[in-house]
Amino acid sequence: MRLTVFNGSPRGEGSNTKILLEHFINGFMTTEGNIYELAYLSRVKESDNFVKLFREAEHVLLAFPLYTDCMPAIVKTFIESLEPLCGKKGNPDIGFIVQSGFPEAIHSRYVERYLEKLAARLGCRYKGTVIKGGVEGIQAKPARMTRKLFESFYQLGKTFGETGKFDEQIVRKLAKPEKLSRFDLWILKLLDKVGLANSYWNTMLKGNNAFEKRFDKPYII
């Protein structure tokens, strides 16, 4: 199987999307004869090549982080560049991965509807959308905390490489929690009480000597 992967993260090679994709691709490549190509949409100067890659693709995987409850602007720019391919014969199958910093899947469900419609608009067979929350910060986490996540993406890639489909069970598992449970909420409120809910941000703010300015309102006239 030939897979063309578009990494739609504005962070490009430093992105969390890249890490998830690496595990997916490692799994995908365990099937003999599978090959893949990878393009970074953050390299906006190469945009002509993206359209060519898409047109020549057999199976496409487009992965991106959620930006303001939707796709990042570089991804929308890419989608607009595909407009001439609408209704053309021979467009590739397409699947999506949407990852976000929010812990719950619900934030990404709205763009999921857009992506399904986009596949129909392009005349691409829709393979589904993998939603994974809680991804921001994975690069700062110790390996034992990300092992399960990476293993899931590896397995997802592996079964995709074998069947050409996303494994429904893995997709369902990755999307959990859809919304926070009462227990999750209790934990979050507790972390907030002891001042740990925002330690990820505070560490960075302090590292940049910006902690004291964290509540600045620079644009008030």
Next chain:
Amino acid sequence: MKITILNGNPNADNVKFDNYLKNLSDLLESSDHTVTILKLREMDIKYCRGCFGCWVKTPGKCVVADDSHDICCEYINSDFVLFASPVIMGFTSALLKKAHDKLIPLIHPYFELVQNEVHHLSRYDKYPLMGLLLEKGKDTDEKDIEIISDIYRRDAINFKTSFCFIRLTTDSVEEVANEINGV
């Protein structure tokens, strides 16, 4: 009220869309509103790179020097913001999305629970109300409009406000002005 219109029309040849906004702005000004139209395609806006510098390095400001600072300033000092765009490939333009992504300095990185969901905290005390004006494309259908509208309604939670309405450029300028007058 102070109103900002984000003109997300990427195509200078689409004069009809720009004229619609101009007429709308004139009508709103005649009823004592102050209106600023930001023609995004003529502004220098860099893509958000997701660096979070606006949250952890220079709180409240993008670290990149571009016209997004003017957009943020107009936005946060408005009572109402109209997001205006032709529908391209089933969504508002990449140009408008580029500006939209650059509004996150207006929000705080800290988490808070809104309706038992994780969202980010407000940075400012007050945020403008949001409305959406779309020009249908040849391939735009009802489902597209519904999807766009639902995404904006969700995003209004992130931007600490209410999504007031969605209107099409097939509606008269008077109708849209009345809608804005009523928010």
